[in-house]
Amino acid sequence: MFIFFFRTPSIPSPSSLPTDHSRRSLRTYNNFGAAWEKRVRSSARIRSPNGVSVLVTGAAGFVGTHVSAALKRRGDGVLGLDNFNDYYDPSLKRARQALLERTGVFIVEGDINDVDLLKKLFEIVAFTHVMHLAAQAGVRYAMENPGSYVHSNIAGFVNLLEVCKSMNPQPAIVWASSSSVYGLNTKVPFSERDRTDQPASLYAATKKAGEEIAHTYNHIYGLSLTGLRFFTVYGPWGRPDMAYFFFTRDILKGKSIPIFEAANHGTVARDFTYIDDIVRGCLGALDTAEKSTGSGGKKTGPAQLRVFNLGNTSPVPVSELVSILERLLKVKAERNIMKLPRNGDVQFTHANISYAQSEFGYKPKTDLQNGLKKFVQWYINYYSDGKKADQ
Ligand SMILES: NC(=O)c1ccc[n+]([C@@H]2O[C@H](COP(=O)([O-])OP(=O)(O)OC[C@H]3O[C@@H](n4cnc5c(N)ncnc54)[C@H](O)[C@@H]3O)[C@@H](O)[C@H]2O)c1
Numbered sequence: 001m002f003i004f005f006f007r008t009p010s011i012p013s014p015s016s017l018p019t020d021h022s023r024r025s026l027r028t029y030n031n032f033g034a035a036w037e038k039r040v041r042s043s044a045r046i047r048s049p050n051g052v053s054v055l056v057t058g059a060a061g062f063v064g065t066h067v068s069a070a071l072k073r074r075g076d077g078v079l080g081l082d083n084f085n086d087y088y089d090p091s092l093k094r095a096r097q098a099l100l101e102r103t104g105v106f107i108v109e110g111d112i113n114d115v116d117l118l119k120k121l122f123e124i125v126a127f128t129h130v131m132h133l134a135a136q137a138g139v140r141y142a143m144e145n146p147g148s149y150v151h152s153n154i155a156g157f158v159n160l161l162e163v164c165k166s167m168n169p170q171p172a173i174v175w176a177s178s179s180s181v182y183g184l185n186t187k188v189p190f191s192e193r194d195r196t197d198q199p200a201s202l203y204a205a206t207k208k209a210g211e212e213i214a215h216t217y218n219h220i221y222g223l224s225l226t227g228l229r230f231f232t233v234y235g236p237w238g239r240p241d242m243a244y245f246f247f248t249r250d251i252l253k254g255k256s257i258p259i260f261e262a263a264n265h266g267t268v269a270r271d272f273t274y275i276d277d278i279v280r281g282c283l284g285a286l287d288t289a290e291k292s293t294g295s296g297g298k299k300t301g302p303a304q305l306r307v308f309n310l311g312n313t314s315p316v317p318v319s320e321l322v323s324i325l326e327r328l329l330k331v332k333a334e335r336n337i338m339k340l341p342r343n344g345d346v347q348f349t350h351a352n353i354s355y356a357q358s359e360f361g362y363k364p365k366t367d368l369q370n371g372l373k374k375f376v377q378w379y380i381n382y383y384s385d386g387k388k389a390d391q
């Protein structure tokens, strides 16, 4: 029996989303006017004595919004860049944009593949850092739209690095890799020294490729590069394509939810990590990033190259995630236990975070129960007024 205690929200399911991520040209974005340049400058203005100026790519995304807001709060100059693609409900990205605008962060609408736009942004602002979070995320969608992963995670990353390497001075770059690079690795907890040559999805393969590409640009051009392997991040303003988000929606709708199980009733588990912990990790990585050592495409000495796990260190079975949601939502889920399909998912993840702990004191503080409580509160509040719920 299902108990509905408020209006059931409805958001699009990932499978119904369009697969074409348009590549609009620079001109269609309405960039480059005097008013636009003024907004760019104002957003990137440093407001505290030790502040830095950061270009945040993927700023209208889940992690990008939280990181941009945190940087702005402490007085850094922050400029966002996002192409607002329709992988999931773009109105959620617009709502995050509105939230950031209220704090003084401007998001330029554009693609990281647009070299002219990137150069223009660096011409206006001498960014000290790039927080690169723009990517095609999601492990399962890679089977539907592989090209979008190549476009954003490989071509887009290379484009961004090409522009950064030719700057004088070059910015330091902190960017999002993924726990998915551990792929079929069975040694737990996952350490940065473990093998990452068995990706289970094209998404993971593009993130692993990103780590190798980072090595090349560090080696040849002296770019300072820090990759962050996030572990299944969740929280308010999250991503509708992720299980905790659409499980919430479907439990409330009374729709059955597919829960994956490994062979012989093996547990599928994730090291779910709360967004505030990830934000602290991102800022720690940024604050300890050393300067790049090149300028105008020429390296003058060795530069920093790092990769960190940012996880929670306590994996939780997906069935337990569902039980927590049931308690928080006060609704019983209709569970459809399914064999883990070969769809890009791995059976479990578990982070060893000692490296991030030693380098910048990373220490996750929020357990899944408390983190989901905050997510559910946000979800109910966000969708309760009928806001764009039926797209
Ligand atoms: N959320 C997680 O659990 C998780 C885990 C591991 C790694 N990551 C990585 O962290 C980063 C942020 O993830 P998220 O969860 O916030 O995802 P997200 O999809 O919410 O954010 C990514 C943003 O980048 C934008 N974008 C995509 N391609 C672009 C392009 N070519 N040009 C400009 N903008 C583009 C999207 O519109 C989106 O707003 C991604 O690199 C993702 O791969 C996320």
Ligand SMILES: O=C(O)[C@H]1O[C@H](OP(=O)(O)OP(=O)(O)OC[C@H]2O[C@@H](n3ccc(=O)[nH]c3=O)[C@H](O)[C@@H]2O)[C@H](O)[C@@H](O)[C@@H]1O
Residues within 6 Å of the ligand: 137, 138, 139, 177, 178, 179, 180, 181, 230, 231, 232, 233, 241, 242, 243, 244, 258, 259, 260, 268, 269, 270, 318, 345, 346, 347
């Ligand atoms: O940590 C990471 O690197 C990755 O974390 C998440 O990927 P994932 O852990 O697969 O997160 P979800 O898609 O939310 O899945 C969470 C769990 O639910 C399970 N699941 C998912 C979907 C479903 O229908 N049923 C189900 O049981 C998955 O097998 C997985 O164990 C993000 O979606 C990726 O972008 C990110 O790179």
